[in-house]
Amino acid sequence: MKSYEIAGWLGVLLFQTSTWFQFYKTxxxxxxxxxxxxxxxxxxxxxxxxxxxxxxxKATVYIWSxxxxxxxxxxxxxTYLYYRRxxx
Numbered sequence: 486m487k488s489y490e491i492a493g494w495l496g497v498l499l500f501q502t503s504t505w506f507q508f509y510k511t512x513x514x515x516x517x518x519x520x521x522x523x524x525x526x527x528x529x530x531x532x533x534x535x536x537x538x539x540x541x542x543k544a545t546v547y548i549w550s551x552x553x554x555x556x557x558x559x560x561x562x563x564t565y566l567y568y569r570r571x572x573x
Contacts, residue, residue, distance in 0.1 A: 490546070497550040504528070504557045508564065517568045525565065529558035 511517060532554035539547035 493546045497546055497553075501550060501553045501557060504554075504561060508557070508561050511561070511564055511568065515568055515571075517565050517572075520565060522562075522565065525558055525562050529555060529562065532558060 507520070511520065532551045535547060536551035536555065539551055
C-alpha cells in the first residue's frame with residue numbers, strides 16, 4: 486500500500502468517525518434542540534453525490550467511506566427525528 490493510499494484510508498477513518506461523537510452525545514442526552522438538521526442533510530447528500538463519482542472512477546476507499554457516511558448520516562437523521570418527535 487502506497488503512502489497516499491494510507492493517507493486516504495486514515496482520512497476516511499477520521500472523517501467518518503467524527504460523526505459518532507455527535508451521535509453518542511445525542512443518545513446520551515436525548516436532546517436534539519441544538520442540532521443543525523440542514524447540516525446532516527447536506528452530509529448525506531454530499532455522500533450520495535460523492536458515491537456516484539467514486540463508483541464511476543472505481544475508487545475503493547471512497548466507495549467504502551461514502552457507504553459508511555450514508556449509513557451514519559441516515560442513522561443520525563432517524564435518531565434526530567425520533568428524539569424531536571418524542572419531545573412534542
